[in-house]
Amino acid sequence: MTERRNNQGKTISSLFRENERKLHEAPSDRAWRQLEAKLDQRRNRHRVQLRRQYALAASLALLIGLIGLISWLAESAGQPAVAAARAPQIQLEDIPLQTVQTEPIAQQVAALSRQYQTAPHIEEGQSAQRIVPRPSRRPASQPVR
């Protein structure tokens, strides 16, 4: 803008520019009170947020501590309590019994069975008789070894 000026006066622009400092005037206390209330509100909001953050952090730390403690207790008692608590429900089912006969036993049974079959028949005696060893066929003079 071309400012024009002569000795008689000044431009409207410069008139306002140069006199503008006269407008400087402190506002009433109301303005500061209003500002201070807003700043207090903000500070309180920050404090509440900070407290919430601390509470959240403390809760998390407590939770982690509790989980650690439970795990440690479960391990030391030999009972994986947490794992057991998480295990699926089960039911018992009968398992059919299976007898496994090993070959040597079968062979032994078969051998015994054959032995009994070939053994001399023992006659049942009378009530007035008793079993005594049969006299040997070896000569009496020959000593028994």
Place this chain on the structure above:
Amino acid sequence: MTEQELISRCQQEDRQAQRALYDRFAPVMFSVCRRYIQVYEDAEDVLAEAFYKVFTNIGQYKGEGSLEGWVRRIVVNEALMFLRKNHALRHAVEIDPRMEMADEITVVDELAAREILELLDQLPTGYRTVFNLYVLEGFKHREIADALNISINTSKSQLILAKKRLQELLAKAGYGDVALLSDNPETR
């Protein structure tokens, strides 16, 4: 307390420092608000809101330019926001800015604060806002157009009309002869 200490303590939300900074700049900034906003209480509300933004954003002040200039920009922006909310700044008359401008040499040298405010208050909001931004804040028309969401020509028109109106008001108020001289249209 140096300005740097004041800023540093304000960043730590030290209330005493905030009060000190407020006391240092409030008179100047309140005069800015008063030039834009007619109602005293509204100007105070805008000032409080602007200083609230100053204190909550003071971390962004990097020391480039004066602190007063930085605070002043926030105050002007806040005043413009208030005007945008409460006044139809866009509904402005547009004239041909190439027209010859009858302006503006006056024999008046001094104006009292009350007279300045009375003169400005008699201008329509659009005229007053553009006059303030161009003459007293040093904005360019392009910047005013961006700030108020109006065209550059509208900004130029509003300034011409504001000056004409002020000239008439000065004459009417009995400030002696007002020499009507032609001036170049605004070119900044």
